Amino acid sequence: MNNISTDLALRARAVEILGGEPSNEALRRFLHGLPGVDAVGLEQRAAALGTRSIKTSSKAWALDRIIELIDLTTLEGADTPGKVRSLVAKAMHPDASDPSCPRPAAVCVYGDMVPYAVAALGTMHGDPDNGKISVAAVATAFPSGRSSLAIKLADTADAVAAGADEIDMVIDRGAFLAGDYAFVYDQIVQVKEACRREDGSYASLKVILETGELNTYDNVKRASWLSILAGGDFIKTSTGKVQPAATLPVTLLMLEVVRDWHRLTGEKIGVKPAGGISSAKDAIKYVVTVAETLGEEWLVPHLFRFGASSLLNDVLMQRQKMTTGHYSGPDYLTIA
Template identity: 85%
Template sequence: MSSPGVVQTLADRAVELLGGEPDDTTLRRYLHGLPGVDAVGLEQRAADLGTRSIKTTSKAWALDKIVELIDLTTLEGADTPGKVRSLVAKALNPDATDPSCPRVAAVCVYGDMVPYAVEALGAAHGDPDEGGVSVAAVATAFPSGRASLAVKLADTADAVAAGADEIDMVIDRGAFLAGRYGLVFDQIAQVKRACRRDDGTSASLKVILETGELKTYDNIKRASWLAILAGGDFIKTSTGKVQPAATLPTTLLMLEVVRDWYRATGEKIGVKPAGGIRSSKDAIKYLVTVAETVGEEWLQPHLFRYGASSLLNDVLLQRQKMRTGHYSGADYVTID
């Protein structure tokens, strides 16, 4: 969680890095001055990482690690308090037949469902890095982002007041694509401020780029830098409502931005691929990509998450196969 004064510190840092106030002109000069993305090279790097093998002895570790990094999600118009309670029960005890199975990192719900998630978690509500389960809330007129700033800020503040530990906001893709970078920056920065609690701590802010609507790798790279400059604690690929959602090349690109930011500032930013990651085989490719790009230290809940609803079921199936002996490594990863 962010400490008091962090928003001002980030604003000062952005001005220093940009060489001026974060308006359209300054941000355009900075973002369009970034090196262009070699699409062929990026996709080849992602393909190569996707073929890396994991040693047999590491498979059990990898499956447990995936569970620990999942944001178990329900984001449907038909969500009910009962459905959220069931989601929380699954988060706390993913495999009723195996008490050794770890908990997921968080449950992710709409803002009005936050109180039910908090209540259902009870004493287990807490920092996933310390064994607890967080409550993440989507906000800012998710998934479209089509609302006034006042509505977006109220949406965020309500979720935080209800007990959300993390806010997943959507950027205004229309404004971004129109080159109104100052507006997008300002909205992220103001949402960041709305994440502040009365005690001076802050909910963590995940900034959803909706990469499927940004179209080009250059746009995704610029949006990633913009979100970090404006104070995002995480950059997230997608809402899961637009296709394509998370892809390995896109996530690799975002990880490379996070790596470059860390090298420039010493600050670690999280990455969350969301939408479309359904199999253990694919999830392990993301683990490898994280480890090879930013390092294994990023494989912890405050720096990497999977946004998923169906992935957990496949991971549990693979764990059961390993535990009972009815297992084929070809199901999800190359065997050494």
């Protein structure tokens, strides 16, 4: 949706699905009418997917694809323009010894660091589906989300004006847990509108659920549906500042919501697990889970991302072992 009627279009879609205006009562009726999550079944499915074996040749493909799906991240209070420039340099040339090494999808920074990331990328700044690197910015009083709506909207608009291609917002978990679904819905809708650029296009909006604070799988499912109904382009597990962050069962649940949404509307929504995924071995489990749940067509930058700061280093190490002939693993690699 990239025109001035986005808010109206989102509301019309919500009215159609909810059977009425997106009031707190209508949202509660819909969200609490969703089938409950079978926790044991979900965890068993995730465990089974996590023990799949893949061929060594498939591992080489998976490692390259993982790199292409990474949001290379620095989100520290001590971030400086120099640190952001170093992050961008790493993204542009992940393996200085191998020019064929793919690049991450994006660099993810705080909003005030966006201009430095954009400048450092230069002509490489652009659509990762076309071989470029996006700039993602966290916004809306990340990571707590505890600020006024006016500040959240200004935070978002400033980052977009500075050149951010993607906005990672956080929902108000307190409002959600208190059952004030209309409040959370309206904030996401308004942040989505704040992603609008002067030319009428929109920065992609990733909605962070902070699943580690939602307590139950049912809440994760409801928050996922709510975020998509309100116009999120992605649903994201975590800020990386709260434990537990991304887990395979939670990510599988979110992928299943996206699958059900696609079946209902034909629309493809992205998923971003973030926080705690630091090894190639673990990342491959997520790749397998996406492929088995939604199909390999979802393993592209505009539909799946890893939020990570250290994952790239381990993937590069595993990739070097394979490409230099030093990999001595079996023909089939067990990823459990």
